[in-house]
Amino acid sequence: MKRLFKILTFSLLGIALLAALAASFIYVKGIPNYEYKPGPDILNLKVAPDSNRVARGAKIASLLCNECHKDSKTQRLTGEVMLDMPPEFGKVHSLNITNDSVHGIGAWTDGELYYFLRTGIRKNGSWAPPFMPKFPLMADEDLYSIIAWLRSDDPLLAASPKEYPPNKYNLFSKFLCNVVFAPPPLPESPITIPDSTDRIALGRYVADALCACYACHSADFAKMDILQPDKSLGFYGGGNPMLNLEGEVVHSANLTMDKETGIANFTSEQFLEAVKYGKNPRGGPLYYPMFPHTALTDGEVNAIWAYLQTVPTIKNAVERYKPKN
Ligand code: HEC
Ligand code: HEC
Structure with missing residues (x-):
């Protein structure tokens, strides 16, 4: 009996130690990185900025992006504290996505934007946790519209040097990003917008x-x-x-x-x-x-x-x- 107790204590200690090790590993490892591997079509993507696309992109952004990225002080998409994010995930800002080439996305290529919006993976391999949505099922044409709009002269996107300290995700978020969430794959074939008759x-x-x-x-x-x-x-x-x-x-x-x-x-x-x-x-x-x-x-x-x-x-x-x- 004593022996069994000892074994139990040791194995419990072992489990606790393992759990602590796993926690500190995840803490140090942080949000995982992923390989940035766009195919040639994405690498060379150049979205023609026609006015229909810019208008459609502005509409999509009003439904999908501005809500999180618009800063009421600058009246531009310079990013904002994610106030409605439960505090147990950490303190996070949506980022500056204006046309500033240093602090915003002015220097990103169309392909980088496409790849990021589909998967959340940036060129340097860093991954945006689920608080930034990914769009694996969106039609290619709608993604092109968002990209055309992001390049446009919409006052919401006028370059601004606003900068944030790096996002601080806590252990719980890091754990979820290591164990539960992962980037969605790129679609295997092009996605089209269904006909309005269907x-x-x-x-x-x-x-x-x-x-x-x-x-x-x-x-x-x-x-x-x-x-x-x-x-x-x-x-x-x-x-x-x-x-x-x-x-x-x-x-x-x-x-x-x-x-x-x-x-x-x-x-x-x-x-x-x-x-x-x-x-x-x-x-x-x-x-x-x-x-x-x-x-x-x-x-x-x-x-x-x-x-x-x-x-x-x-x-x-x-x-x-x-x-x-
Ligand atoms: C960011 C989260 C969020 C998104 C995205 C969202 N909703 Fe909602 N929706 C809610 C919440 C929360 C409520 C309940 C609000 C309340 O109780 O007053 C709600 C309420 C509703 C209601 C009212 C239903 C009722 O019984 O009163 C409808 C209809 C609705 N949503 C449709 C939609 C449609 C369609 C979309 C997509 C175009 C959508 N929602 C997207 C969060 C969301
Ligand atoms: C629910 C809130 C939310 C919505 C909606 C949202 N974002 Fe984000 N976005 C974020 C957060 C949070 C980050 C920072 C993620 C991180 O820490 O890596 C981010 C990061 C980004 C980045 C990376 C910026 C950088 O400098 O690395 C781009 C680009 C971006 N978002 C574009 C968009 C676009 C375009 C849309 C609409 C199609 C959109 N976002 C919708 C919250 C949001």
Whole structure:
């Protein structure tokens, strides 16, 4: 018995020691690096900056980039503290993505931007943790539009030398980036934007690939599948706890067509007003981090509505946020 106890103590000590070693290893190793290996087509990518692309890129950015990268003080995309990121992940800034060639992305090539937006890997091999989204399912043409816009003379992107200290991710974030998250692979073949006559396919594209509505509207950011969104835990069933800018928890809504806990009773007009203008059909506004997606066309929102009719329903009564006063 004594012997067994000794063995147990030793093996427990061993496990504790191993865990401590693993923790300090991850602490020192930090966010892992990955090989930067774009093929020749990406290396030589030159996106022609035509005005349609710049306009489409500006629209996509208003849906996807400005929210995190816009600094209210400079009124440009010089980066901002990620206030709504839970403090257990560390203190992180989105970075300066203005056209400044030293402090922004003015010196990045089109190929570097393309590779980074798909995978999160920079030319020097450093990897942006999941707080910077990756776009593995976005159509090539939409990525080109973002790149054309990033090069444009939009005042949001006017060069600014604003600089931040290196992002400090803590042990928990480093652990997740070593064990749970990894860069998505590049698509094997070109991705095209579905034709607007195929409403369900277009709705799936806008909701899953472009706007990543499912990311917030499924159960848990850590259990989402960015390559096969419909494999995410609780796909569109809502309940994902997130923080508003005051640090209070706001759960996402159930967007499946469940009659009691989802949005089956919305009309398509109510859905459109909710998505585009942040109106809650039950009265009052929809609260942050849901934001008005004004840049989406009515056709795109109607396509999302058509697509959501095809998503399996989930019964999940979400406790909705109520402001204190
Ligand atoms: C949810 C917040 C969020 C959104 C949305 C977001 N970003 Fe970021 N972005 C970040 C964070 C945080 C970083 C810093 C990551 C790191 O520490 O490596 C970053 C880094 C970057 C970088 C690297 C900058 C550098 O100097 O290394 C680029 C380029 C970039 N983002 C572009 C974009 C574009 C373009 C979009 C829209 C298509 C976008 N981001 C959307 C949060 C965001
Ligand atoms: C950054 C996270 C986030 C993203 C991205 C997001 N939502 Fe939301 N959404 C929320 C949250 C949180 C709520 C709940 C807000 C509340 O309770 O007032 C919500 C509420 C809603 C509602 C109201 C449903 C109801 O029952 O009241 C609709 C409709 C909706 N979102 C649709 C969408 C669509 C469509 C997209 C993509 C185009 C999208 N959302 C993207 C977080 C998000």
